[in-house]
Amino acid sequence: MSQSTFGLSVNGKKYSVKAEADTPLLFVLRDEIGLTGTKYGCGEGQCGACTVVLNGVARRSCLTPVADAVGKSITTIEGLERSGELHPVQAAFVEAGAFQCAYCTSGMIMGSVALLEKNSNPSDAEIVAGLQGNICRCGAHPRIVEAVRIAAKGMKEQRASSVTVAAPMWDRGSEGQPAEGAL
Amino acid sequence: MNPRGTQLAIEAERYELRAAPMHRFDLVRRDFFKVFGAGVAVFCVASRTASAQESGRGGHRRDDEEEPKDITSWLHIGEDGVVTAFTGKVEIGQNIRTSLAQSVADELHVPFESVRMVMGDTALTPYDMGTFGSRTTPTMAPQLRRVANAARDLLVQEAAKEWGIASDGLVARDAKVNDPGSGRSISYAKLASGKLLAKDLPDADPITPAPDWTVAGKAMPKVDARDFVTGRHQYTTDLRPAGLIYGKVLRPASFGAKLLSLDASAAQAMPGVKVVRDGDFVGVTAPSEAAAARAIAAMKSKWSETKQPSSRELFSYLKSNVEDGADSRGGKVAGSVDDGMSRAAHKLAQTYTVEYIAHTPLEPRAAVAEWKDGGVTVWTGTQRPFGVREELVDAFHLPKEKVRVIVPDTGSAYGGKHTGDAAIEAARLARTAGRPVKLVWTREEEFTWAYFRPAGVMDVRGGVAADGTLTAWEFHNYNSGASGIGIPYVVANQRVQFHETKSPLRQGSYRGLAATANHFARECAMDELAHAAGMDPLDFRLKNISDTRLRDVFVAAAKKFGWPAKKAVPGQGFGIGGGIEKAGYVATCAEVAVDRASGSVRIVRVVTAFECGAIVNPDGLRHQVIGANIMGLGGALFEAIAFENGRISNPHFAKYRVPRFKDVPEIEAVLLDRKDIPSAGAGETPIVGIAPAIGNAIFDACGVRLRSLPMVPNGLKA
Numbered sequence: 043m044s045q046s047t048f049g050l051s052v053n054g055k056k057y058s059v060k061a062e063a064d065t066p067l068l069f070v071l072r073d074e075i076g077l078t079g080t081k082y083g084c085g086e087g088q089c090g091a092c093t094v095v096l097n098g099v100a101r102r103s104c105l106t107p108v109a110d111a112v113g114k115s116i117t118t119i120e121g122l123e124r125s126g127e128l129h130p131v132q133a134a135f136v137e138a139g140a141f142q143c144a145y146c147t148s149g150m151i152m153g154s155v156a157l158l159e160k161n162s163n164p165s166d167a168e169i170v171a172g173l174q175g176n177i178c179r180c181g182a183h184p185r186i187v188e189a190v191r192i193a194a195k196g197m198k199e200q201r202a203s204s205v206t207v208a209a210p211m212w213d214r215g216s217e218g219q220p221a222e223g224a225l
Numbered sequence: 226m227n228p229r230g231t232q233l234a235i236e237a238e239r240y241e242l243r244a245a246p247m248h249r250f251d252l253v254r255r256d257f258f259k260v261f262g263a264g265v266a267v268f269c270v271a272s273r274t275a276s277a278q279e280s281g282r283g284g285h286r287r288d289d290e291e292e293p294k295d296i297t298s299w300l301h302i303g304e305d306g307v308v309t310a311f312t313g314k315v316e317i318g319q320n321i322r323t324s325l326a327q328s329v330a331d332e333l334h335v336p337f338e339s340v341r342m343v344m345g346d347t348a349l350t351p352y353d354m355g356t357f358g359s360r361t362t363p364t365m366a367p368q369l370r371r372v373a374n375a376a377r378d379l380l381v382q383e384a385a386k387e388w389g390i391a392s393d394g395l396v397a398r399d400a401k402v403n404d405p406g407s408g409r410s411i412s413y414a415k416l417a418s419g420k421l422l423a424k425d426l427p428d429a430d431p432i433t434p435a436p437d438w439t440v441a442g443k444a445m446p447k448v449d450a451r452d453f454v455t456g457r458h459q460y461t462t463d464l465r466p467a468g469l470i471y472g473k474v475l476r477p478a479s480f481g482a483k484l485l486s487l488d489a490s491a492a493q494a495m496p497g498v499k500v501v502r503d504g505d506f507v508g509v510t511a512p513s514e515a516a517a518a519r520a521i522a523a524m525k526s527k528w529s530e531t532k533q534p535s536s537r538e539l540f541s542y543l544k545s546n547v548e549d550g551a552d553s554r555g556g557k558v559a560g561s562v563d564d565g566m567s568r569a570a571h572k573l574a575q576t577y578t579v580e581y582i583a584h585t586p587l588e589p590r591a592a593v594a595e596w597k598d599g600g601v602t603v604w605t606g607t608q609r610p611f612g613v614r615e616e617l618v619d620a621f622h623l624p625k626e627k628v629r630v631i632v633p634d635t636g637s638a639y640g641g642k643h644t645g646d647a648a649i650e651a652a653r654l655a656r657t658a659g660r661p662v663k664l665v666w667t668r669e670e671e672f673t674w675a676y677f678r679p680a681g682v683m684d685v686r687g688g689v690a691a692d693g694t695l696t697a698w699e700f701h702n703y704n705s706g707a708s709g710i711g712i713p714y715v716v717a718n719q720r721v722q723f724h725e726t727k728s729p730l731r732q733g734s735y736r737g738l739a740a741t742a743n744h745f746a747r748e749c750a751m752d753e754l755a756h757a758a759g760m761d762p763l764d765f766r767l768k769n770i771s772d773t774r775l776r777d778v779f780v781a782a783a784k785k786f787g788w789p790a791k792k793a794v795p796g797q798g799f800g801i802g803g804g805i806e807k808a809g810y811v812a813t814c815a816e817v818a819v820d821r822a823s824g825s826v827r828i829v830r831v832v833t834a835f836e837c838g839a840i841v842n843p844d845g846l847r848h849q850v851i852g853a854n855i856m857g858l859g860g861a862l863f864e865a866i867a868f869e870n871g872r873i874s875n876p877h878f879a880k881y882r883v884p885r886f887k888d889v890p891e892i893e894a895v896l897l898d899r900k901d902i903p904s905a906g907a908g909e910t911p912i913v914g915i916a917p918a919i920g921n922a923i924f925d926a927c928g929v930r931l932r933s934l935p936m937v938p939n940g941l942k943a
Contacts, residue, residue: 061513061515062515065513065515066515069513069514069515072463073465073471073513073514074513076465077456078456078459078462078463078465079455079456079457080456081460081462081587081588081636082462082589082665083587083588083589083668084668084877084878085667085668086668086877086878086879088668088877088878088879089587089668089878091587118456119454119455119456120455120456122455123455128451128454128455132454132455133454135450135454136446136450136451136454139446139447139450139844139848141447141450141453141454142318142319142320142447142637142848142849142852143317143318143586143587143588143634143635143636143637144318144447144453144454144458144636145318145460145586145587145588145636145637146587147453147454148456151454169886170886170887170889171886171887173886174885174886174887175885176885176886177587177878177883177885178587179585179586179587179637179639179856179883180318180637180848180852180856181851181852181853181854181855181856181884181889182848182852183855183884183886183889184851184889184892185848186886187886
């Protein structure tokens with residue numbers, strides 16, 4: 043298969059990469075762009091370690107051909123931190139100690155970010171359903187659920203206390219310019 | 226190269242532990258300060274510790290070992306006050322990078338934040354047999370404490386010298402030596418400055434008893450947590466040295482297949498692809514992961530295969546291929562089982578089985594290899610960096626000093642990463658490529674070409690007197706192993722034996738080893754006997770326990786759980802199980818909800834009580850106990866490797882079910898802190914109670930006794 047050039051928008055930055063059209067986005071992110079925070083766990087869409095957020099929706103980057111990501115806003119784990127400050131979901135994972143080996147953590151965090159985008163006040167059952175596609179082999183599940191609860195609470199308080207809350211999602215506005223309802 | 230037997234002698238218990246002291250201090254010291262700069266260094270000599278055997282080597286031992294294997298750990302205090310402790314142990318998610326640093330800080334009297342751990346690097350850390358067997362906390366933590374204690378003593382002596390006074394009465398605290406008499410103090414950094422002070426451990430090296438710990442014994446979050454939530458931490462799979470290319474291996478059509486012919490012309494013609502053939506080893510290097518996969522897919526190969534057993538006939542195969550030999554680990558004969566059975570009012574004779582299961586660490590086996598000046602450096606996620614170095618030495622006929630193995634903190638292992646398969650493959654490809662090569666196993670390779678937790682058959686006979694006293698116990702384990710095979714209850718007449726058999730699949734260590742299988746069989750059999758005798762399963766156990774620590778965990782779990790519990794709804798059931806393994810005591814209570822119509826089993830609630838002596842990090846321990854229970858759910862309920870004629874039939878997460886969020890019950894850990902007892906490891910033993918607790922709860926719920934793990938796929942189907 044011949045290579046083509048694809049323009050990608052990742053964490054608010056533009057990249058031009060050469061790849062075959064069916065190359066999984068996962069490998070383009072990790073090997074071409076160098077964003078290795080997104081993990082390979084199965085390559086079959088079964089474990090969620092490779093979860094990224096595409097236009098606000100959690101996607102398995104191992105099953106997403108790079109061609110499908112063109113023109114969309116891609117957010118990876120590296121794009122959550124703002125000016126050295128952790129995203130509320132990242133901070134909640136630290137607070138809850140929601141990992142052991144932490145190899146699943148990037149995918150869990152990205153899945154949680156997308157989940158909270160859709161539903162800012164999820165019940166435990168909704169958190170469990172939202173993360174059902176993400177595998178953690180160390181058994182940190184109860185703390186991951188706890189982290190999402192903490193994050194939801196923190197983001198709610200943040201919304202209440204400030205109108206200029208930093209948008210965690212690059213697709214919701216240009217860099218540094220939070221869009222309305224970003225969270 | 227890379228010979229692959231079906232049986233790997235890699236369980237800790239299968240090593241013949243031989244300590245062979247070799248004194249090579251000069252070499253170490255000469256190089257040490259060159260690498261780490263001036264300061265204070267202390268070396269721990271294993272032969273002076275109770276755990277000298279830890280640095281011995283068994284099945285893989287080479288008689289020409291030259292490394293100073295009696296030095297098991299060392300520590301350096303730099304001129305900047307940074308404390309660096311070195312250990313060959315590796316971090317695989319069990320959080321020892323945190324807990325070992327706690328022990329060092331505690332003993333050296335420095336803030337936790339000033340301690341760095343250098344781990345699992347064959348060029349920088351002392352020889353270590355490997356990170357397995359729950360040995361880090363009981364052996365490495367005290368060794369690092371001894372080193373830190375000696376360093377503290379050395380610093381006090383230096384301060385006394387500096388001030389020209391006697392060292393009596395000087396106090397080390399907060400990274401300083403204080404002189405209470407004059408009120409003056411001097412920092413460790415200042416004392417270390419400009420010095421090249423090295424010291425071996427003295428013979429007498431009292432370490433701080435647990436009741437006096439200040440940093441250890443307290444909950445401490447995972448160090449470097451921020452690196453993990455930002456994606457900054459680099460696992461082996463994330464490394465990208467300059468000039469990196471990607472490797473992939475052509476896998477045989479089935480286990481043990483021999484390559485008859487290969488047409489690699491299409492692969493060879495692909496841009497940037499290089500084909501490497503070395504005997505039956507065939508691999509490629511390519512500019513990208515995808516290109517490497519395409520090149521392998523384009524190869525045409527023919528294999529000579531041999532007929533092999535399938536999972537359908539697994540248990541009859543194990544029973545009919547016994548190879549009883551020298552291995553009598555855990556075996557015990559006392560009294561007469563026949564006599565005991567003849568005195569029993571209630572009798573049991575049953576067979577229990579466990580299937581092969583896979584570790585499925587989320588980070589697959591992977592390695593990055595780079596050759597330079599006739600030597601190779603390999604980064605790889607393994608539990609045995611020195612063992613993998615040896616595999617590389619053997620595979621490439623290199624002197625040891627030409628091989629370096631570095632283990633980045635790894636995406637878990639669970640006993641599955643003892644071998645250097647990916648390391649050898651990456652190194653072989655990199656040697657031809659002349660560039661660094663990364664090789665990451667696919668999930669299918671991980672499910673197929675790694676090794677499995679052994680399958681096993683357990684034959685049990687037991688008898689109980691009318692008053693509930695155990696009168697006889699006979700227990701035979703075929704293939705799965707001897708860990709946890711002994712019965713922790715009082716029984717005068719017993720015969721316990723492990724039987725080696727041929728194994729259809731490559732098998733090796735797994736979290737808890739055979740203790741899971743043996744506890745499942747024993748604790749379910751105990752439940753069956755309790756019911757036969759008309760006794761409450763907990764009361765029956767307590768009646769036959771003399772070990773107070775075991776009694777304590779059963780009582781603690783039962784109390785927290787609310788045992789005995791009353792059934793409120795149909796399909797509800799409660800079960801209990803526990804035992805002793807690797808000096809840890811565990812008891813687990815489970816509540817299940819069974820639907821007889823659909824055959825579904827839901828685990829509603831689990832309480833596990835665990836006692837492993839003095840607790841070093843309650844937060845990490847709680848994580849391990851709860852994590853082990855969740856992992857154990859998988860093997861108890863649904864995990865099983867299916868295989869047919871040398872092929873794995875279900876090498877994907879879609880066909881091999883591991884626990885997911887919806888499977889996780891409400892789960893509590895009750896931690897018993899015994900500061901009067903030396904700390905034991907906790908990475909494995911908390912896993913052994915969950916399967917029998919669930920099996921016994923299912924029986925309680927619906928009267929169906931399931932004696933095969935996993936229990937759900939076939940067990941409750943009408």
